[in-house]
Amino acid sequence: MKVFLIGYMGSGKSTVGKKLAAKLNLQFIDLDAYIEQREGKTIPQIFAEQGEPAFREIEHESLAEVAATNDAVISTGGGAPCFYNNMDIINKNGISIYLKMNVNALVQRLLRAKEERPLIVNKSEQELAEYITESLRERQTYYSLAKLVVNAKSLDSNGIEELARAVQMF
């Protein structure tokens, strides 16, 4: 079984992914961490040295590699579903889960965690709110192709338990 967690930056994909993997007895793979290891560079370094289009190509290749390996829970970067045929790769190879979170919650969470995220690193609170509103609207088209949609805020330990059951029944 392969489970892909998708959703906007800051929606908790890595945290939820680790917990869900433990519940399902599966290995956990963080696609961004996989990319960093594969390239020997951090994500901000790849953006700065090679630019976003090169990052998206690396991300696409990495996703295809991970999708072809053993069973796992895989958390993907917020933009991953929205480039190339990545959502197709995800849905052909496993169960996709969209962790949905509203703009206000994302703004508050990302204000505290923007340093390692090149797309938002220099934005003020106001700019961040505008950027998230706009890009979430665009990305929603791809996120909504997920097989399961869950409210990211409901994922306390009971919520994770429920999600694990839903995945097993899938």
Ligand code: S3P
């Ligand atoms: C990105 C999200 C990041 C990372 C990169 C680009 C995006 O991952 O892949 O900075 O386009 O939304 P997280 O969603 O884990 O922050």
